[in-house]
Amino acid sequence: MRDVVVLGVGQTMFGKLPNSTVDELGSQAAKKAIEDAGIDPRGIQIAYSARAVDAQVNAQSILKRIGITRIEMHNVENACASGSTAVHLLWKDIAYGIYDMGIVIGVETMTTSSLAGRLIPPSGKDDLNRLVGETMPSSFALIGRRLMETRGATREDLAYPSVKNHRNACMNPVAQYKKPFTVEEIINSKMVCDPLTLFQCCPFTDGSAAVVLCSEAVAKRHTTKLIKIASSVIMSGDYETADEEITRFSTVERLSNAAYEKAGIGPKDLDLIELHDAFSPEEICAYEALGICNPGDGISFMRSGATEIGGKIPVNPSGGLLSLGHPLGASGTRVVCEVTLHLRGEAGERQIRGAKVGMAEMVGGYIAGMTNPVAGGIQILKN
Amino acid sequence: MRDVVVLGVGQTMFGKLPNSTVDELGSQAAKKAIEDAGIDPRGIQIAYSARAVDAQVNAQSILKRIGITRIEMHNVENACASGSTAVHLLWKDIAYGIYDMGIVIGVETMTTSSLAGRLIPPSGKDDLNRLVGETMPSSFALIGRRLMETRGATREDLAYPSVKNHRNACMNPVAQYKKPFTVEEIINSKMVCDPLTLFQCCPFTDGSAAVVLCSEAVAKRHTTKLIKIASSVIMSGDYETADEEITRFSTVERLSNAAYEKAGIGPKDLDLIELHDAFSPEEICAYEALGICNPGDGISFMRSGATEIGGKIPVNPSGGLLSLGHPLGASGTRVVCEVTLHLRGEAGERQIRGAKVGMAEMVGGYIAGMTNPVAGGIQILKN
Numbered sequence: 001m002r003d004v005v006v007l008g009v010g011q012t013m014f015g016k017l018p019n020s021t022v023d024e025l026g027s028q029a030a031k032k033a034i035e036d037a038g039i040d041p042r043g044i045q046i047a048y049s050a051r052a053v054d055a056q057v058n059a060q061s062i063l064k065r066i067g068i069t070r071i072e073m074h075n076v077e078n079a080c081a082s083g084s085t086a087v088h089l090l091w092k093d094i095a096y097g098i099y100d101m102g103i104v105i106g107v108e109t110m111t112t113s114s115l116a117g118r119l120i121p122p123s124g125k126d127d128l129n130r131l132v133g134e135t136m137p138s139s140f141a142l143i144g145r146r147l148m149e150t151r152g153a154t155r156e157d158l159a160y161p162s163v164k165n166h167r168n169a170c171m172n173p174v175a176q177y178k179k180p181f182t183v184e185e186i187i188n189s190k191m192v193c194d195p196l197t198l199f200q201c202c203p204f205t206d207g208s209a210a211v212v213l214c215s216e217a218v219a220k221r222h223t224t225k226l227i228k229i230a231s232s233v234i235m236s237g238d239y240e241t242a243d244e245e246i247t248r249f250s251t252v253e254r255l256s257n258a259a260y261e262k263a264g265i266g267p268k269d270l271d272l273i274e275l276h277d278a279f280s281p282e283e284i285c286a287y288e289a290l291g292i293c294n295p296g297d298g299i300s301f302m303r304s305g306a307t308e309i310g311g312k313i314p315v316n317p318s319g320g321l322l323s324l325g326h327p328l329g330a331s332g333t334r335v336v337c338e339v340t341l342h343l344r345g346e347a348g349e350r351q352i353r354g355a356k357v358g359m360a361e362m363v364g365g366y367i368a369g370m371t372n373p374v375a376g377g378i379q380i381l382k383n
Numbered sequence: 384m385r386d387v388v389v390l391g392v393g394q395t396m397f398g399k400l401p402n403s404t405v406d407e408l409g410s411q412a413a414k415k416a417i418e419d420a421g422i423d424p425r426g427i428q429i430a431y432s433a434r435a436v437d438a439q440v441n442a443q444s445i446l447k448r449i450g451i452t453r454i455e456m457h458n459v460e461n462a463c464a465s466g467s468t469a470v471h472l473l474w475k476d477i478a479y480g481i482y483d484m485g486i487v488i489g490v491e492t493m494t495t496s497s498l499a500g501r502l503i504p505p506s507g508k509d510d511l512n513r514l515v516g517e518t519m520p521s522s523f524a525l526i527g528r529r530l531m532e533t534r535g536a537t538r539e540d541l542a543y544p545s546v547k548n549h550r551n552a553c554m555n556p557v558a559q560y561k562k563p564f565t566v567e568e569i570i571n572s573k574m575v576c577d578p579l580t581l582f583q584c585c586p587f588t589d590g591s592a593a594v595v596l597c598s599e600a601v602a603k604r605h606t607t608k609l610i611k612i613a614s615s616v617i618m619s620g621d622y623e624t625a626d627e628e629i630t631r632f633s634t635v636e637r638l639s640n641a642a643y644e645k646a647g648i649g650p651k652d653l654d655l656i657e658l659h660d661a662f663s664p665e666e667i668c669a670y671e672a673l674g675i676c677n678p679g680d681g682i683s684f685m686r687s688g689a690t691e692i693g694g695k696i697p698v699n700p701s702g703g704l705l706s707l708g709h710p711l712g713a714s715g716t717r718v719v720c721e722v723t724l725h726l727r728g729e730a731g732e733r734q735i736r737g738a739k740v741g742m743a744e745m746v747g748g749y750i751a752g753m754t755n756p757v758a759g760g761i762q763i764l765k766n
Contacts, residue, residue, distance in 0.1 A: 055460040073619040075460040077438040096479040236456040
């Protein structure tokens with residue numbers, strides 16, 4: 001197996017961009033990634049696009065705008081992990097010597113999608129959870145409520161990831177919201193589903209992120225900053241019974257254990273994590289599932305400031321889904337861009353100093369302990 | 384690179400099945416493929432689903448019904464070539480030693496899809512063809528008209544692929560329409576877009592097809608009938624100018640040339656072809672693009688009966704999209720099932736005698752010479 005290098009990264013602005021088409025956003029990000037890689041676009045041998053809703057031969061229509069045609073192209077979906085799944089497929093192509101260089105474009109136009117507003121998928125006739133009214137916010141509200149009941153979490157604790165991530169986003173030029181909020185402002189925003197308020201839920205976002213991956217041999221012709229993918233794992237969930245503790249994210253545990261093992265590192269070796277924080281309580285449970293604190297210690301770990309920029313293990317320095325925004329298909333690719341920028345020392349004001357190892361995580365279709373399909377992806381990057 | 388074997392194939396009934404969900408159809412096909420392969424489902428190491436519209440973590444939700452969880456799963460789209468693209472990705476995994484066995488499930492529920500009725504995608508603001516009213520039927524009607532103007536094709540010629548494919552479908556137990564039509568009945572059916580009548584257009588179809596692929600070493604433990612994938616190619620189109628001759632399918636030419644070269648064979652070595660016949664004139668142009676006749680000779684080649692069962696090179700013995708039906712995401716996987724059955728000698732009444740080499744082709748988003756994105760896939764199989 002060959003080492004795979006992240007040679008180029010490109011991101012659009014994230015936000016409500018109803019006048020931009022998928023092709024416009026996707027080709028903007030692709031161009032930036034190609035420029036960042038310093039390559040001739042004709043060197044691209046394979047392409048993947050990730051779009052979680054409304055997918056329609058997007059790699060082809062995006063890349064024709066920059067003259068890339070006649071190559072192998074695939075369009076992939078894995079809910080919120082769509083971008084991770086596309087990165088993983090390209091990683092396999094290069095790691096196993098099938099191709100030497102390719103591009104991944106994650107993109108989503110949530111504000112103009114006919115489907116995104118139904119993100120809580122329409123209930124199947126045999127899907128009990130959905131028939132009884134389960135939605136994404138209500139599921140994560142249950143998790144928040146459970147943290148309050150069993151762990152002594154306060155409403156302030158549940159708001160904290162959102163406070164932190166909004167603060168981080170102020171330092172990220174591409175973020176959707178660049179405004180800090182106090183704990184009180186978060187808690188006092190409009191109630192969505194008790195205990196979750198509006199500012200504890202990720203917004204609707206348009207945007208795109210692209211990465212160029214290549215073999216080490218190709219990379220060395222273009223750069224001396226070799227950011228390598230130390231491991232890449234995609235894993236589907238299991239279907240634990242409703243008896244399982246819903247604050248325990250078993251799929252994320254299995255996923256991260258596999259990613260650590262393949263990379264030959266442990267959670268203590270990580271300098272930063274970008275992860276799926278669609279709803280604020282999720283980030284707290286993810287700390288435990290990813291093993292950066294002990295099981296059950298997520299709240300005290302968070303209170304210690306460990307996941308702040310400058311803390312022991314900064315989480316979501318980009319601003320995360322809560323404040324940078326969450327264009328579904330783009331997010332899994334976007335987290336790889338963010339980690340890469342830190343490992344290169346190019347993350348500006350929000351730079352994690354001396355970052356050498358980072359994790360990009362994204363999970364989708366995700367409701368702990370319930371019966372919904374789950375897809376998760378992790379890439380661990382090293383400089 | 385290792386040889387990859389088609390170990391198991393499974394198909395549902397094809398037709399208007401509005402009471403069946405994607406999960407029901409997909410898991411039916413998957414179960415049949417697993418039974419046909421004679422394997423324990425726990426041996427499945429990776430899964431891909433293909434669904435052209437409404438994709439939503441389908442591999443996960445389909446496979447949980449048969450207890451397959453915790454593995455790498457991806458959901459892919461490439462318009463009508465979605466099923467081909469999924470087969471190709473799994474083929475790469477096994478050919479390059481990443482995994483030893485996996486499953487592909489192609490599925491579509493056209494009759495209940497909110498999007499399938501808008502299969503002619505909504506026009507983008509910068510898509511001139513669509514803004515002037517281009518639709519799939521009108522594009523293929525233009526191709527039919529052009530064959531009449533430049534090649535002396537008659538209305539009878541344009542109807543012929545549909546006559547042939549409806550006749551073939553009568554011998555296929557899973558086909559949507561099992562009723563023969565005369566040339567006159569085809570021509571006199573409702574006019575859709577001159578010269579195309581209703582029976583020259585593929586129907587709306589629900590259905591699913593699945594294949595289990597594995598390495599040769601694994602296959603030998605289960606069967607002596609080793610149907611191998613001699614080559615697999617996915618290729619995106621180019622964007623020829625509108626000046627190009629629209630009856631020439633350049634992308635299919637390039638795609639098939641690559642597939643022949645990788646398989647080390649030529650068109651003369653093929654014993655049967657399953658191909659994308661969404662509209663009847665398309666099949667005639669495809670004969671030329673695939674090189675089974677000389678350029679410009681498609682009509683006389685067809686008139687000779689060469690593509691009938693029992694002819695020189697039977698095309699669409701299954702009944703094709705025109706009569707078996709066209710559940711988009713399933714079709715690219717379904718053609719691999721059909722070719723496999725012939726190479727095994729298990730195709731019943733419609734069996735191509737002594738078939739040793741067959742091609743499964745599918746193209747999507749396909750409008751020759753125009754600016755739309757195009758995805759094409761070919762698998763050549765050998766016994």
